[in-house]
Amino acid sequence: MPYIGNPSVIVFDVNETLLDLTTLEPVFDRIFGDAAVMRDWFAQLILYSEALTLSGLYTPFGELAGGTLRMVGETKGIEIRDSDIDDLKDHIGSMPALSDVAPALEKLHNAGFRLVTLTNSPPGPSPKPLDRAGLSGFFERSFSVDDVGRFKPAPETYQSVAQTLNVDLADLCMVACHLWDTIGAQAAGCAGALVARPGNAVMHAEGVPLPDIVSENMVHLADQIIALWATPQTE
Numbered sequence: 001m002p003y004i005g006n007p008s009v010i011v012f013d014v015n016e017t018l019l020d021l022t023t024l025e026p027v028f029d030r031i032f033g034d035a036a037v038m039r040d041w042f043a044q045l046i047l048y049s050e051a052l053t054l055s056g057l058y059t060p061f062g063e064l065a066g067g068t069l070r071m072v073g074e075t076k077g078i079e080i081r082d083s084d085i086d087d088l089k090d091h092i093g094s095m096p097a098l099s100d101v102a103p104a105l106e107k108l109h110n111a112g113f114r115l116v117t118l119t120n121s122p123p124g125p126s127p128k129p130l131d132r133a134g135l136s137g138f139f140e141r142s143f144s145v146d147d148v149g150r151f152k153p154a155p156e157t158y159q160s161v162a163q164t165l166n167v168d169l170a171d172l173c174m175v176a177c178h179l180w181d182t183i184g185a186q187a188a189g190c191a192g193a194l195v196a197r198p199g200n201a202v203m204h205a206e207g208v209p210l211p212d213i214v215s216e217n218m219v220h221l222a223d224q225i226i227a228l229w230a231t232p233q234t235e
Helices: 021-032 037-054 059-076 084-092 101-110 155-165 179-188 218-229
Strands: 009-012 114-120 141-144 171-175 192-194 214-216
Touching: 009 155, 009 214, 021 037, 021 084, 059 084, 084 214, 101 114, 101 218, 114 155, 141 155, 155 171, 155 179, 171 179, 171 218, 179 192, 214 218
Parallel strands: 009 114, 009 171, 114 141, 171 192, 192 214
Antiparallel strands: none
16 A cells, blocks of 8 residues: 655664665675675575564574674675674664665755664664764654564564654655565555665565665655645645
């Protein structure tokens, strides 16, 4: 069923949606001699985060990231050292913003929307990744799935944001570059907007909800959100 609400809160995924995941590739090139292994590692990381949630288990995303790196190393016959995991975590914590993000956030902020983030990553000490990327000033709150002990796309993750902000789920629009995230948000009752970063796309299959908005560029996606849902009171 298509979304028929009018969201006032735009909820952003962080990793790869706002921050440049490709800056992790040098770590994988150094360890494996192949930067493309980063994509295999990230896909496995998401797979096992969802497997834990479906199994009723939880471990912080950073720990899971290191464990997944060791697992990928074992499958490729390469020993992963503690220093490799530290290097990966350092790179994760310093990913820069993608070039289309700040202009899009400014447009949405000026249009009167409330902006927050929701990430699988646990909260950490300052400066946080969004601080380092120069984006934190755009956001009212930064939410982590660590608060509910379940990873996206579990419905509790989106519900927690709505409950904390004292709004309905229909008041939220989830912006992500991963279809599994927009699927989860839409199934929970939110709107979904997909920024189709390289390597990410819409799935056309029976029973799979299409995002309400799709764009390859965050600025264009923001323009569509404003055109659809900005009201005279928020313009």
